[in-house]
Amino acid sequence: MDRIESWLQTQDIDLRKRSRPLVSLCYAQSLDGSLTQQHGVPLALSGSESQILTHRLRASHDAILVGIGTVLADDPQLTVRHVAGKNPQPIVLDSRLRMPLDTSLLSRHPLKPWIATTHLSDLQRRHELMAVGARLLLCEPDARGCVSLVSLLQKLAEMQVKTLMVEGGAATLTSFLVERLADRAVVTIAPRFVGGLPMINRQLFAPVYSMVQAGFPRLLQTGYDACGEDLIVWGDIDYGE
Numbered sequence: 001m002d003r004i005e006s007w008l009q010t011q012d013i014d015l016r017k018r019s020r021p022l023v024s025l026c027y028a029q030s031l032d033g034s035l036t037q038q039h040g041v042p043l044a045l046s047g048s049e050s051q052i053l054t055h056r057l058r059a060s061h062d063a064i065l066v067g068i069g070t071v072l073a074d075d076p077q078l079t080v081r082h083v084a085g086k087n088p089q090p091i092v093l094d095s096r097l098r099m100p101l102d103t104s105l106l107s108r109h110p111l112k113p114w115i116a117t118t119h120l121s122d123l124q125r126r127h128e129l130m131a132v133g134a135r136l137l138l139c140e141p142d143a144r145g146c147v148s149l150v151s152l153l154q155k156l157a158e159m160q161v162k163t164l165m166v167e168g169g170a171a172t173l174t175s176f177l178v179e180r181l182a183d184r185a186v187v188t189i190a191p192r193f194v195g196g197l198p199m200i201n202r203q204l205f206a207p208v209y210s211m212v213q214a215g216f217p218r219l220l221q222t223g224y225d226a227c228g229e230d231l232i233v234w235g236d237i238d239y240g241e
């Protein structure tokens with residue numbers, strides 16, 4: 001764990017040079033690359049040691065982001081409750097403001113979530129979410145009408161967010177890769193075959209990356225460590241420009 005954390009800390013997070021936060025993809029998958037067995041049914045893939053690592057990773061980032069699909073499926077807390085440290089600011093990608101008002105993030109988290117949405121979202125719904133404490137980040141829509149990640153990262157940099165941990169789910173992780181906005185990854189691999197929801201959303205990924213192997217995003221400076229019964233793989237993401 002110490003090797004991963006010191007590697008995370010060696011990275012340059014000077015916003016004056018970078019103009020956007022440093023983005024880390026941190027998620028757990030099975031041996032076959034599944035994030036869960038069935039969409040909408042939470043599955044604790046990683047062991048207790050890896051869960052502690054995840055909480056330490058959370059504590060080392062300024063903010064943590066998930067897509068609304070994950071909130072609707074898992075109702076995550078996104079806190080660092082298993083370790084001592086600071087909770088990162090939770091952020092949810094939610095262009096249509098589907099976030100239920102009684103989610104853990106709105107009702108139990110000590111920091112109220114920031115909801116990244118677009119200028120096209122419903123005004124009445126914005127007011128309802130703000131009334132229960134959410135802060136809305138109005139971003140440009142992308143070509144699909146989703147939240148433009150470039151626009152969101154610009155906004156976060158202006159708000160002095162230097163490091164952003166992206167925890168999932170599949171569409172969100174894939175969007176960061178497709179848009180080449182993820183800088184590094186820490187992947188927990190649980191030694192199980194699950195045959196469920198693939199980490200890569202093929203619909204988003206396939207049109208962008210060709211079948212030429214050299215063109216796929218990959219890890220450089222890769223590190224490997226055992227963590228309980230899981231394997232942790234980490235490194236800088238290289239897009240093979």
Ligand SMILES: NC(=O)c1ccc[n+]([C@@H]2O[C@H](COP(=O)([O-])OP(=O)(O)OC[C@H]3O[C@@H](n4cnc5c(N)ncnc54)[C@H](OP(=O)(O)O)[C@@H]3O)[C@@H](O)[C@H]2O)c1
Nearest residue numbers: 027028040067068069070095146147168169170171172175
């Ligand atoms: N194993 C793990 O580490 C892990 C971690 C997290 C989640 N998960 C699993 O992942 C599953 C959810 O994955 P998912 O792919 O369905 O959902 P997701 O990635 O959590 O959320 C995707 C949704 O976010 C919204 N969104 C807004 N802007 C976006 C953008 N630029 N790019 C991508 N999404 C954007 C879209 O909904 P709107 O169009 O409504 O805005 C989109 O459908 C759950 O089953 C959960 O258990 C596993």
